Amino acid sequence: MAEVIIAFDRLPEWWGTVFLDAQVIEKGDKSGVGRRARFLTRSRLPLTFLWEAEIIKVNSPCSCQIKASGDINGKVEWSLKQNGAIADVRIESDISLNRPILGRIAPLMWPTVVEGHRWAMEKGLAGLTGELDQVRARLN
Secondary structure (H helix, E strand, O other): OHHHHHOHHHHHHHOOOOEEEEEEEEOOOOOOOOOEEEEEEEOOOOOEEEEEEEEEEEEOOOEEEEEEEEOEEEEEEEEEEEEOOEEEEEEEEEEEEOOHHHHHHOOOOHHHHHHHHHHHHHHHHHHHHHHHHHHHHHHO
16 A cells, blocks of 8 residues: 555546546655655645655555655655454544635635645545456456
């Protein structure tokens, strides 16, 4: 799973309409640590975000940590745990939006912001499920 997440250039292929563009700007080491990419993403609202992500830790194949900067700042940790025939995917994030206008209006629009994040994560889960199915099929 970590390999799928840190393949930054492929995120627009499986994350659906959220990731509009991804450009790897640093390859990082063999494990992926140090890999950096610049993303253009969109929200459910008519907003786009330009930000960079850097892999700061990889525990292959089960987890990775990413640091974000730009319009989106913070850290995200992805982990996968096999639970019988099912894989549990967990995403822990501590992120903020680095857009002054959004910082001022977010408290007023909090339900909309939360729903937009939920929408993006649902798109990601659906895409990740399909991508992991394809990886599993290639391995079998």
